[in-house]
Amino acid sequence: MFTQYFGHYLLNRNLVSLPQLHEALDQLQSTRVKLGVLSVNAGYMSAAQADDINQLQATMDKRFGEIAIDKGLLTEEQLGELLSAQKESHLVLGQALIDQGTLTLEQFQEALEQYKRENYLSDEQFEAIKNGDIDVLVSTLLKLDQTKDNEWYQQYLSLLAKNMIRFIDGQLFMEVNAIPRDYHCDWLVLQRISGQAKLTTGFSMNEQAFLRLASAYAEENIAAPDEMAEASVGEFLNLHNGLFLVTMSNHGVELELSPQEISRDASLPPIKSGLLITVYLSDVSFELVLSVD
């Protein structure tokens, strides 16, 4: 998930263009991170030293790892460790962007450092995020929007991110926004939670996103917004909320779910305060409505 966050970060900082980012994300499956990128990321050598080795490599028939060991920049053990880390995905994104010629290795490293500074991340937090810790990522995401209901939001959004990745799409990015006035929904799938707290949860989406989510969750192509599409999106929200209730129950908080309500061309119901979270998948986006009433 960090890959998508970092990709959007590069985009927002104008370090890459949208087509470049899409191309790089598309390449993730087939890209292998080169040892130079991995060595610099692990702190074993500087970007300049890695570039030197790359240049040397062009003049002799030797692998990167062999040259690095010859020059005393890597030990055998470090090389083994790097070879096993070759699939770490934010680095795969970096490699794809470097291969495209969009960024240099130095620029990629600098952007990572900048991301860490701008999000006030400790070394520990940043490591956790890079290693795919969704709880830490969501908590740093929510730091941008301090509310007293943050604890609920944190639990809810962490679990949503995990369920989205598990059932819908591995390429996930979420952005927190306030709910604008006169917000209108093409499709609104709503479910209320009651008990020790009252929450309103829902997905607001256009038809394309509605069908995309429906097809992914049902594991079959759903081409029209029919009964099956409604059932699929509704059931995904119901499943996620059910699992949220189980998590809260394990923490001693008992909650209840009402049946989902699905409507077309709808406005949001009156809610006191809440969040609108834009959820980006690889090809569509939609809004998650979440409020503690």
Added chain:
Amino acid sequence: MNQDVTIVICDDSVLIRKKLREMLEDLGYERIHEALDGEQAVAIAQEHRPEVVFMDIVMPVKTGIEALREIREELPETKVIMASSVGTQTNLKEAIKLGAYDFVQKPLSAEAIKRVMEKATNRGES
């Protein structure tokens, strides 16, 4: 053997009814009836006297917990398996108290359905 067992699937989601029916048909069960809410489940159970009922909890009209209570009162031989995403302590305790046979946490997997059906029909390999 499995052909003799009558099953009622009660879930307000057409997707879940379809997926669960497919899983049961793959196991060789043929006598499968569907109900869209708790009230229909009670009526269909009275009519067909099933061996097994799969019961969702969060449903309109009548919840799965209420339907469980009524089916257990009227058809004590019927095994009611709760199949829900909401496996909270409250729901689990309530379901056990009312005599639910088992609880299957959603998302449903073919493996979990196979296991619970083998147990309910005493056809496991134990």
